């Protein structure tokens with residue numbers, strides 16, 4: 425009965441949120457109109473350049489880049505890309521240039537035609553001089569609005585992974601804990617081997633509204649993906665618990681927990697994965 429009440433409470437709060445101007449779509453992830461499908465969740469459109477860049481004889485206009493987190497996060501940690509390779513955690517904010525990729529930065533860190541992953545060469549990214557036959561490679565990334573056949577099908581790729589309710593429909597935390605995926609956290613020549621700080625013990629974050637279950641925040645589980653640097657000091661100043669003042673509404677707006685739990689990690693809609701602690 426008590427549990428039922430908590431769920432009712434969460435639902436009421438949730439309805440309240442939608443009245444305060446936060447739409448369901450925002451809560452579901454991003455500012456898109458509809459909730460993304462499992463294979464679309466975590467998709468980033470990188471779109472800074474509108475100009476034509478293909479030589480006229482190829483008759484191909486440029487197309488924005490489509491980047492899928494599901495394919496990449498199954499293989500690499502968030503920390504590797506967002507700290508070592510330095511991608512911004514905001515669509516189109518990195519300011520990637522074709523020449524950066526070509527020199528081996530950003531996408532070109534891996535997409536250089538040399539890195540081997542699962543016995544396959546990772547296809548190269550941008551180049552200045554290219555022929556008709558290279559265009560097929562260009563449009564693997566520059567694919568928005570083009571009918572490009574993917575090598576990896578989301579549903580086949582994720583078939584054996586444990587299910588989750590929202591987002592990609594996958595419990596990524598469990599997939600990692602059970603060893604079904606082993607995201608790489610270190611790339612020779614790119615990452616710097618730093619000494620490992622020990623993660624603080626799991627603690628409760630208080631929901632501060634009566635009847636709302638508290639949150640158990642696990643440093644240990646988060647460190648697997650994020651090291652310390654993805655969160656401290658950018659997202660949480662965090663030298664001491666309670667220093668960062670925030671509410672769940674801030675999370676829904678994409679700050680704090682919502683920096684990740686809105687577009688890539690399981691979404692805010694999944695109240696009960698965070699509000700887990702029994703109410704005293």
Ligand code: HEC
Pocket residue numbers: 454467468469470491493496497500501502503504505506511512513514515516517518519520649683684687688689
């Ligand atoms: C292979 C590299 C890679 C990995 C691994 C990766 N990301 Fe990203 N992420 C990116 C790129 C690239 C962007 C887009 C940056 C840009 O457009 O400038 C991005 C963007 C984001 C954004 C902003 C999305 C949006 O819609 O604005 C968030 C949040 C994010 N990543 C979180 C994560 C989290 C959490 C993980 C780990 C579970 C992760 N990323 C793993 C490369 C990666």
Ligand code: HEC
Pocket residue numbers: 489490491492495496499500505509530531532533534535541544545546547564565573574575576577
């Ligand atoms: C840390 C390494 C790494 C980085 C950085 C990275 N990728 Fe990848 N990406 C991979 C690997 C490995 C594959 C699988 C390649 C294969 O098996 O052929 C892949 C595959 C892909 C695919 C193929 C999808 C398909 O099904 O055909 C696309 C598209 C892609 N990446 C886009 C990008 C873009 C765009 C960026 C930069 C914004 C990027 N990647 C950055 C490692 C990386």
Ligand code: HEC
Pocket residue numbers: 470471472473477488489516519520521522523525531535547548549550551552554558559561562563564565566
């Ligand atoms: C692994 C993914 C990937 C592949 C493959 C790729 N690109 Fe790119 N390219 C990007 C990303 C990411 C950007 C940045 C887009 C943005 O910010 O809007 C970019 C930007 C560009 C730009 C515009 C920016 C600038 O600096 O001028 C050009 C031109 C370009 N690519 C050409 C090419 C050509 C030509 C090919 C094929 C030979 C190619 N790219 C293949 C990922 C890729």
Ligand code: HEC
Pocket residue numbers: 621622623624627641643646647650651652653654655656660662663664665666667668669
């Ligand atoms: C996913 C984000 C995230 C990651 C990754 C993370 N932290 Fe934190 N950390 C937090 C949050 C949230 C708090 C609580 C902040 C608050 O209440 O103001 C916190 C608080 C702390 C505190 C204060 C604890 C206390 O009891 O006062 C320390 C110390 C700390 N983190 C160290 C680390 C170290 C070391 C790592 C890497 C091993 C790490 N954190 C990784 C989110 C993170």
Ligand code: HEC
Pocket residue numbers: 502595596597629639640641642645646649650654655659680681682683684685688689690697698
């Ligand atoms: C830097 C990105 C990031 C931030 C910030 C972040 N998380 Fe996470 N969190 C993740 C990733 C990645 C996972 C793995 C599961 C997934 O991707 O769905 C995860 C998993 C979890 C889980 C399931 C694992 C477990 O501990 O049982 C909970 C609960 C959770 N996060 C709560 C929080 C809370 C509460 C906050 C804010 C105080 C927070 N997270 C902030 C990235 C983040």
Ligand code: HEC
Pocket residue numbers: 434435437438629630631632633636639670671672673675681682685691692693694695696697698699
């Ligand atoms: C990613 C984890 C996460 C998810 C998912 C989540 N919350 Fe929260 N929520 C938090 C954290 C952390 C706090 C505590 C903030 C603080 O320190 O006051 C919180 C606090 C609250 C509070 C107390 C008032 C406030 O704003 O601080 C309410 C009510 C609440 N959440 C409702 C919800 C509802 C309803 C949902 C689902 C629609 C939800 N939460 C989903 C992490 C989460």
